[in-house]
Amino acid sequence: xxxxxGKIVMMSPRPFVKHNIITTNISRIFGNFLVGKPCVxxxxxxxxxxxxxxxxxxDVMIVCNQDIIHEDAIYGAPDLVVExxxxxxxxxxxxxxxxxxxxxxxxxxxxxxxxxxxVDFTELELxxxxxxxxQAVKWQIKVSLYDDLFVDVKEVFEKV
Numbered sequence: 001x002x003x004x005x006g007k008i009v010m011m012s013p014r015p016f017v018k019h020n021i022i023t024t025n026i027s028r029i030f031g032n033f034l035v036g037k038p039c040v041x042x043x044x045x046x047x048x049x050x051x052x053x054x055x056x057x058x059d060v061m062i063v064c065n066q067d068i069i070h071e072d073a074i075y076g077a078p079d080l081v082v083e084x085x086x087x088x089x090x091x092x093x094x095x096x097x098x099x100x101x102x103x104x105x106x107x108x109x110x111x112x113x114x115x116x117x118x119v120d121f122t123e124l125e126l127x128x129x130x131x132x133x134x135q136a137v138k139w140q141i142k143v144s145l146y147d148d149l150f151v152d153v154k155e156v157f158e159k160v
Contacts, residue, residue, distance in 0.1 A: 006053040039064040047073035077105040120157035
């Protein structure tokens with residue numbers, strides 16, 4: 001369950017396997033990059049208390065401020081939050097939660113503004129596209145926390 005504006009909101013049943021594979025892939029990518037750096041990656045299951053009235057459980061997050069990391073939860077705004085969208089939670093993730101994260105000071109939330117749709121296209125799908133469509137495909141996601149952190153879309157969807 002999560003808490004929004006002081007009201008308990010029951011979350012949907014546990015996510016499907018594909019959802020878990022994607023969140024694990026993202027956590028691994030971030031974790032590998034952050035070795036030897038001060039920021040810490042957290043996967044699904046860690047509570048984030050933005051304030052007394054708002055508590056969320058993001059799929060993946062990066063926290064750089066060690067002072068907000070406590071034994072039982074994160075108390076304050078993570079630097080980056082990723083929500084892998086599910087049909088049952090997509091609307092809340094893109095509206096209420098997005099606004100709460102932004103107001104709390106989250107620096108990057110991959111649904112703050114949907115600037116691109118990221119898809120791992122098959123070879124057959126790519127062949128069906130014209131040259132302009134293929135050129136428009138985004139193969140990497142730039143993460144703003146570090147100048148050299150790019151996430152390969154194929155790695156995100158590996159084994160899905």
